[in-house]
Amino acid sequence: MKFDFRKFFFKKPKNELEGSENGVRTPESQFQDASIPEKLAEKCEKCGQIVLSDEFAANFGVCPKCGHYRKLDARARISMCADADTFEELFAEEEGGNPLNFPGYDEKLQSLREKTGEKEGVVCGIAKIGGVRCALFSMDYRFMMGSMGHTVGEKIAKTFEYATEHALPVVGFVLSGGARMHEGIISLMQMAKTSAAVAKHGEAGLLYISVLTDPTTGGVSASFAFEADIIMAEKGALIGFAGPRVIEQTIRQTLPEGFQRAEFIQEKGFADLIVERKEMKDKLALLLKMHCAEVLA
Amino acid sequence: MNAYEIVLKSREKGRPTALKYIGSIVENFIELHGDRRFADDKAIVAGIGTISGMPVTVIGIEKGSDTHDKIAHNFGCAHPEGYRKAVRLMKEAEKFHRPVLCFVDTSGAYCGIGAEERGQSEAIAMSILDMIRLKTPTLTVIIGEGGSGGALGLSAADEVWITETSTYSVISPEGCASILWKDSSKVAEASECLKLTANDLLSLGAAERVLAEDGFSDSFFAGLKGEIYEFFKEKMKIPPEQLAEERYRRFRKF
Ligand SMILES: [Zn+2]
Numbered sequence: 001m002k003f004d005f006r007k008f009f010f011k012k013p014k015n016e017l018e019g020s021e022n023g024v025r026t027p028e029s030q031f032q033d034a035s036i037p038e039k040l041a042e043k044c045e046k047c048g049q050i051v052l053s054d055e056f057a058a059n060f061g062v063c064p065k066c067g068h069y070r071k072l073d074a075r076a077r078i079s080m081c082a083d084a085d086t087f088e089e090l091f092a093e094e095e096g097g098n099p100l101n102f103p104g105y106d107e108k109l110q111s112l113r114e115k116t117g118e119k120e121g122v123v124c125g126i127a128k129i130g131g132v133r134c135a136l137f138s139m140d141y142r143f144m145m146g147s148m149g150h151t152v153g154e155k156i157a158k159t160f161e162y163a164t165e166h167a168l169p170v171v172g173f174v175l176s177g178g179a180r181m182h183e184g185i186i187s188l189m190q191m192a193k194t195s196a197a198v199a200k201h202g203e204a205g206l207l208y209i210s211v212l213t214d215p216t217t218g219g220v221s222a223s224f225a226f227e228a229d230i231i232m233a234e235k236g237a238l239i240g241f242a243g244p245r246v247i248e249q250t251i252r253q254t255l256p257e258g259f260q261r262a263e264f265i266q267e268k269g270f271a272d273l274i275v276e277r278k279e280m281k282d283k284l285a286l287l288l289k290m291h292c293a294e295v296l297a
Numbered sequence: 298m299n300a301y302e303i304v305l306k307s308r309e310k311g312r313p314t315a316l317k318y319i320g321s322i323v324e325n326f327i328e329l330h331g332d333r334r335f336a337d338d339k340a341i342v343a344g345i346g347t348i349s350g351m352p353v354t355v356i357g358i359e360k361g362s363d364t365h366d367k368i369a370h371n372f373g374c375a376h377p378e379g380y381r382k383a384v385r386l387m388k389e390a391e392k393f394h395r396p397v398l399c400f401v402d403t404s405g406a407y408c409g410i411g412a413e414e415r416g417q418s419e420a421i422a423m424s425i426l427d428m429i430r431l432k433t434p435t436l437t438v439i440i441g442e443g444g445s446g447g448a449l450g451l452s453a454a455d456e457v458w459i460t461e462t463s464t465y466s467v468i469s470p471e472g473c474a475s476i477l478w479k480d481s482s483k484v485a486e487a488s489e490c491l492k493l494t495a496n497d498l499l500s501l502g503a504a505e506r507v508l509a510e511d512g513f514s515d516s517f518f519a520g521l522k523g524e525i526y527e528f529f530k531e532k533m534k535i536p537p538e539q540l541a542e543e544r545y546r547r548f549r550k551f
Contacts (some may be wrong), residue, residue, distance in 0.1 A: 099501075100492045121315045150551065157549070175319050177444070179467045181477060184491045185503045188467040189551035191446065192453050196545050197424040203430070219467070221418035222406075222446040241417035241446070242408035260413060268417045 004228035033202035046067055060277045069277060070238055071214065074115075074123040074140035076172045077233050081281045082136070089125040089159050090135075096120060096151030102182040108144075116142045120151040121176075124159045129171065130285020132292060135163035138173040139220075153190025156224060160197035160208075169207035169288060174225045177243075178218015191223035198227045207291045209284065212239050212262070212271065226270070230287060233262035233271040234280070240265075298462070302493075306462040307441050308404075309377045313355025313513050314373075315342060315400040318440060321518035322525065323348060323355050323398075323500055326451060331382060335415060338347060338379030340371045340407070341451075343386050345395075354390035355469070356383045357400035360441070368506065373442075374407035375386075377420035380450050384427050394537070396434040396529040399451040404469065406447030421450040429453040429548060431542055434532035439463045439495075451494035455532060455544055456505040459495040466493035503548065 041050050042177035046068035056063070060080055061070040072080065078087055098105045113119060114206075121143030126135050136157045146152075156172070163170045179187040201208060210228035212221075214237035221241055234241060240260035248255055258264050265271045275283050298306065306312075319326055319342070326346035331337040343356040360373030369491065370414045385400075406417055428435065428451070435454035441454065443465030452465075459465060470487035474480055477487075498504040506524075513518050 013409060068524060086481065100490065102490050153551070181473050181491070183470045184467050185501055186551055187500060188445065188449055188465075189548060191422075191449055192425055192429060192548040192550050195422065195453070196429045196548050199426050199430045200545070217418075219446055222421040222450075223425060224420040224422070226416070226419040239408065239418075240413050241421070242413065247408050247413070248412070252409065255410070259410070267416050268416065270419050 005276075006067040012259050018037060020137075045070075045184075056162070062277055067235070069214065071141045071175070073142055074118070074138040074173070074227070075122075078123065078125075078127065079283070080277075081171070081173075081284055083128055083131065084126040087125055087134050088127070089123065090162060091124050091155045092119070094120065094151050094155050094158075096149055096183075098182070099150060100184050101185045102184070102229070105182040108182070112143055116140070118143060120155065121146050121148075122152045122200075123156050125153045126162075128169065129281065129288055130286065132169070132288040134169045134171050134288060135159050136171045136173070139175040141175055144177075144180060145215070146174075146176035146220070147178060147187075148176060148194075149179040149183040149187050150190065152180070153187075153193050156194050157190075160194070160201045163206060164201045164204050167204070167206065169209070169291060171284060172210045172224065173213060173226070174210055174216050174220060175213045175223075176218065176220035177215060180222060188219065191219050193266045194224045195227060198224050202227075202229070207288070211275075211284070211289060212265075213237050215243075216237070217241065217243050230273075231271050231276050232280075232283065233265055235262055235274055237262045239271070259265065299485070300491075300494050300497075301470070301485035303462050303494070304464055304484075304488050307464045312441055314362060315359040315402055315440065316425055317513075318400050318438070318518070318521075318535040319346070319355055319357055321515075322522040323353065324350075324408045326355065329386060332378040334381055334384060335378045336376075338371075338376045338382060339369055340373055340403075341379035342370075343382060347464075348398075348522060348529070351526060351529060352393075352395045352444075353414035353529065354395055354397045355400075356386060356397065356471040358403045358448075358451065360402055371407060373403045374481065375447060375450075375541055376407050376412050377415040377417050378484075380406075380424040384424050385449055387428055387431055391431050391433045391537075394433050394533075396436070396532065397428075397431065398525060399435070399454065401437055401439045401443050401448045401451050402441035402463075403447045404442050405444035406450065408527060420545040421446050424450040425453045427524070429544055431544075432541055434535075434540060435544070436528055438508070438521075438525075439465050445471065453548070455540065456528070457498075457503065458505045458508055459498060459506045461495050461510045463495055464493040465495075465498050466491050468482050480489040 044063040047066035323346035328344040361367035361370035437452040437454040439459040472485040474483040
């Protein structure tokens with residue numbers, strides 16, 4: 001694969017679900033350790049071993065030593081799954097404001113836009129996967145951990161509406177800590193707005209595959225994440241309604257190992273299949289092909 | 298009252314709960330139990346009855362009154378089977394083309410091991426999706442707390458009405474203060490910032506009517522009953538496909 005993954009890899013934020021506040025790292029900050037030559041080798045944040053950057057890249061951001069999955073940003077995920085040079089971005093101009101005049105929110109958006117080069121926490125468009133044309137959306141952890149405010153909801157709703165109009169399947173790469181609380185009730189309404197758009201797309205007889213990645217929780221989990229025809233979960237991903245810390249505080253007990261991980265979600269009957277990152281594209285392509293009229297013959 | 302005072306008022310002891318509304322507004326109420334999958338969730342009370350003779354399906358999140366009762370109703374925090382019961386009865390209402398009336402009063406859907414094991418996310422997601430496309434008139438009245446996704450699961454309606462001292466919010470002000478500002482003492486400030494009062498929701502378009510409270514006298518309930526009856530009477534004249542389309546646009550505007 002020609003695509004250079006290295007420039008898309010960022011360290012996993014320490015504070016996963018609340019990482020929206022301080023989880024953003026710039027590419028530079030991961031190379032603070034001067035003993036490691038920049039961009040040649042990196043330390044795995046899980047096992048601590050030194051891994052060649054090329055090796056990380058060739059392995060789709062999975063640590064070759066311990067199997068740890070690094071988060072992929074929105075465009076890296078699309079590049080990994082879409083056929084080369086087929087992605088055309090849609091709704092890139094959408095840019096939200098501060099609907100409730102929430103203190104500090106304008107500044108936060110501004111600084112995230114500068115740091116990430118993205119206007120908001122989701123990238124949408126059309127592409128081919130295994131030769132099958134589809135609409136897709138991909139959420140970005142660097143933008144307040146993929147939290148959903150007006151613009152994220154708007155772009156996702158528009159993606160479904162576009163797909164309905166053009167009779168395309170939708171593939172959604174989901175990654176979200178939940179609602180964007182700075183947008184209050186407007187954020188909550190995005191769950192309803194996106195659900196309505198998913199419903200209409202489904203009523204038109206079109207396929208929607210959601211790919212739940214780490215983490216998929218809160219309001220996003222309780223809307224379009226779990227409304228797909230086929231729900232794919234990336235190996236090891238944290239998937240649930242309430243975050244594990246909230247549950248622990250509520251029930252005052254420690255949660256069992258593996259609770260709310262993809263394997264647990266599948267075992268309980270809420271994910272159709274678990275996929276490893278390296279097989280994701282092929283699995284998506286095959287599923288898409290089997291939903292086309294003349295396929296596989 | 299400032300926003301925080303309204304937050305406290307919305308949770309106040311002795312405030313009428315869903316069963317009081319159902320008892321005051323719905324005649325001939327027959328409770329229907331269970332999701333036919335797992336269990337009957339007592340945080341959500343549902344059934345059929347009449348309003349001035351018009352058959353309706355009624356679904357309410359019930360917090361309970363005294364301590365024993367609150368525990369029985371799990372303090373109005375529903376499990377997945379509660380939302381699945383609600384959806385089952387909404388679909389039944391659609392089949393017989395009778396309106397659906399929901400009363401919402403919850404701090405949020407339950408957060409716990411069983412709720413996660415049984416797919417709280419999926420249950421709420423499908424409740425929103427199915428309700429928003431329902432081909433029969435729907436109305437939600439928020440009568441206390443409208444807590445996040447747990448409230449929205451029963452609020453994807455043609456209209457949302459809210460009583461004067463009720464709230465509807467994406468997160469509790471306590472949660473907002475502690476997550477965003479790491480300071481749980483800023484609850485009052487968070488209450489203001491979240492724009493969660495009935496009047497805020499009206500101006501943001503998330504609610505169509507604010508219902509004036511008078512200490513919840515008999516005439517409050519009688520007046521509300523009359524308004525609900527008139528609302529459904531008008532909505533029943535609209536073709537079901539058009540109703541669903543109007544509802545789509547209601548939520549599309551956000
Ligand atoms: Zn490792």
